[in-house]
Amino acid sequence: MSLKLQELKIAAAGLPADERADLAQFLLQSLDDQDEDAVRDEWSALAAQRMGEVRVGKVVGIPAEEVLKTLLGPK
DSSP states (O other): OOHHHHHHHHHHHTSOHHHHHHHHHHHHHHHHHHHHHHHHHHHHHHHHHHHHHHHTTSSOOOOHHHHHHHHHOOO
């Protein structure tokens, strides 16, 4: 652990709980932002691949009504 990180941890530990919570939320959000673009790109690529499979007839879709009946079960 770097000296600067250790100093930041000590300083953060001295903050009031609400400020520590705000800092924690900020730090978590900064991590999420880094991965968000990569995740979005992966989902877009997968969606395009699956749509391509549907268009060429490799995969046959299931009507939404049928899916909903399966999920919701009998009435």
